[in-house]
Amino acid sequence: MTKILMKGNEAFGAAAIKAGCRYFFGYPITPQNEIPEYMSRELPKVGGCFLQAESEIAAINMVYGAAGAGARVMTSSSSPGIALKQEGISYIAACELPCVIVNVSRGGPGLGGIQPSQSDYFQNTRGGGNGDYRTIVYAPANLQEVVDMTGDAFDVADQYRIPVIISADGMIGQMMEPVEFSERKGRPLSPKNWAVTGTEEKRAPNSINSLYIVHEELEKHNWRLDSKHKAIEKNEVQYETYQLQDAELVVVAYGTTSRVVRSAVMDLRKEGINIGLIRPKTLWPFPYKAFDEISEKVKGILTVEMSTGQMIDDVRIANNGRFPIHFMGSPGGSIPAAEVISERIKSIIRE
Amino acid sequence: MAEQRFIISGFGGQGVMLMGMILAYAGMLEGKEVTWLPSYGPEMRGGTANCHVIVSDKPISSPIVTKATTVVAMNLPSLSKFQGFLEEDGKLFINNSLIDVKPERKDIKDYYVSANDIAMGLYNSKIANMVMLGAIIKETGVVSHNTVEKVLEKIFHGDKAKLIPVNIEALKKGETLLLN
Amino acid sequence: MNIVFEKTKGLTDKTFHYCPGCTHGIIHRITMEAIEELGLLGKAVGIAPVGCAVFAYEYFNCDSYEAAHGRAPAVATGIKRVHPDCLVFTYQGDGDLAAIGTGEIVQAAHRGEKITAIFVNNAIYGMTGGQMAPTTLIGQKATTAPYGRDENHAGKPIMMSEMIATIPGAAYIERVAVNTPANIRKAKKAIKKAFEIQREGKGFTMVEVLSTCPTNWGMTPEDALKWLEENMMPYYKLGIYKSSEGSVING
DSSP states (O other): OOOOOEEEEHHHHHHHTTTTTOOEOOOOOOTTTTHHHHHHGGGGGGGGGEEEEHHHHHHHHHHHHHHHHHHHEEEEOOHHHHHHHHHHHHHHHHHHOOOEEEEEEESSTTTTTSOOOOOTTHHHHTTTSSOOOOOOOOOOSHHHHHHHHHHHEEEHHHHHTOEEEEEHHHHHOOOOOEOOOOOOOOOOOOOOTTTTTTOSSOOOOOOOOOOOOOOHHHHHHHHHHHHHHHHHHHHHEEEEEEOOOOOOOEEOHHHHHHHHHHHHHHHHHTTTOEEEEEEESSSSSGGGGGGGGOOOOOOEEEEEEEESSSSHHHHHHTTTTSSSSEEOOOOOOOOOOOHHHHHHHHHHHOO | OEEEEEEEEEEEEEHHHHHHHHHHHHHHHTEEEEEEEEOOOOOHHHHHEEEEEEESSOOOOSHHHHOOEEEEEEHHHHHHGGGGGGEEEEEEEEEEOOOSOOSSSSSEEEEOOOOOHHHHHHHGGHHHHHHHHHHHHHHSSHHHHHHHHHHHHHSSOOOGGGHHHHHHHHHHHHHTTTOO | OOOOOOOTTTTOOOOOOOTOOSSSHHHHHHHHHHHHTOOOOOEEEEOOOOOOOOHHHHHHHSSEOOTTTTHHHHHHHHHHHTTTTEEEEEEEEEHIIITOOOOOOHHHHHHHSEEEEEEEESBBBBBTTTTTTTTBTTTOOBTTTTBBBBHHHOOOOOOOHHHHHTTTTEEEEEEEEEEHHHHHHHHHHHHHHHHHHHOOOOOEEEEEEEEOOOHHHOOOOOHHHHHHIIIHHHHHEEEEEBBTTTTOOOO
């Protein structure tokens, strides 16, 4: 396969179309505009439909409609726009419909900024919609992962009938890197017999619905969703570890931040300072088990995030009180430099 | 070559984004790791545009350039804004068709390219970016002339294919310029 | 024995949950009869709102959806774009369509979305217990307008048919009432017409149905029908507001 130089936002679109996505509903917001622009140009060429909605709220409800109609459908937005989509995401999760949602995050709260940010960790993994629901969250760190994870996201969404969020940031969306589109293996998937397509008077009506007014039924529904979530936690965790065995300190970072952390770790190893890295590739399910690989000799864990500390809550759960946890954050839209991270690591080790 | 980090800046319409993209594309064709990152949002609306390009023989951590090995200033605001990003002994390319001041930095190497004047002489000011690009690849050795020609053939197709010869001519002119 | 009447196949056997005297049952019936008569039950997708008709998906004997409050036109858009050959309709109340969902209904009409909205206007929030709606009349009492609606405070009642009719993408807009057998027949004809126009792909269609809420109005069903005629109909005038013939025909 030949490599193509591609912008992150366009890579999302190209990978989605390659995965069979034929419907896109969205609303403009920086820094993800190249996704709807790409889809508006490319979807008509493959018989698909791009529609610019009047709001993020309408867009996610159009996704709700198309997903229940049996289509592979995607929407994308950035932080404040994802906030508006939360009601719809809750409904889609409740109705067990598959869809893919790309969040090219920017700084918040409120209007915030447009520079890269990871302050939507809670928004993506915990969600702002109501009820006991979950969304699978992928966190690509480079554009090849954007391509691969977007392709997989559609299969995983269909397999579990659940919304999948891809958590990126302005840097991933805007940058160009070489990518390859290799043939995906794909997962074996059941036909969508539950979809609303018109009965043709050949089957009993299908209904897409999240209302369970009898409390026993709602309880049953929620426990069933929960067992699905448990299966996802068991089967779909993705992470990468780097030299945990001899590490004095382990750094935890995802997405854009993990790239810089990796180069800091490699620089320090050249200086003879042994540092390890845990990089979650899925933020939910979170790779709690990766932390079991940390040896007892480790002096501590450092979490690096472009926020004031959100993933650190999951790190604390994973750590379960074993090691001291340190935090390094940049919540304004700047990506921490490798040298600054190295200095911080050294100062922790000297303590 | 370990890693070369570029900040290329100018005003909208000078083709600075394209210059960076050609560098990244050529780097990719030569089997190197590359990233290209544009300025975006309101920053672009003020009339200056810039991009960060990294060409490396190892995986690139952050595509944001904080310590540039090369800064290219196509207009005066770009020079003021980005000379501070250059590392010591870094290369500073100045389009002296539009910039008539000297850089404040003394610990760097400065190169002067009359990109617009030369471009006007060859064709029109739209190819000033190619004149500058020629000078850059010659002085930094980041990618070869032949690879850049291949990139031009890939990005100028259809109606635009007729622009390839004049772009190559501008590139070559830029390459020979600093030898004089 | 001759069969002289049969319940439409468009409705399930589920017993309606509506209050005594509520006209939702009538509107459900004429909607589904119209679809059955057009032979489109196998193509129909109905979208229930949040409001009294929240369980409509249990009564419509066709594929169905339950939408979030006000979002039914957006959901309908998603379905219609995937299945353009389906007959897609929303069934919405006045809180759903004329308050929280004004953006969705206006923009669906604006796009000329080939869907049909059945808009049930009973001038009050029914399910939540009689709060003021955008359609509540001046002076009409509601649990959140205990002194009666004051136009200086809450504005005048919103006239959705008149408003939507001004949108170029709207192909058919009619206001009907279900207070008398004759009006019920007219209402069914209007709904059928709207569905036919959707099938012809001409654009957005909406039928506003003036309806009663005896429970929250605090009236007997009979008094409620009379109140509708004497108070709602003079303000919300019946008639075709937009059709393929073009201009507004105010009845």
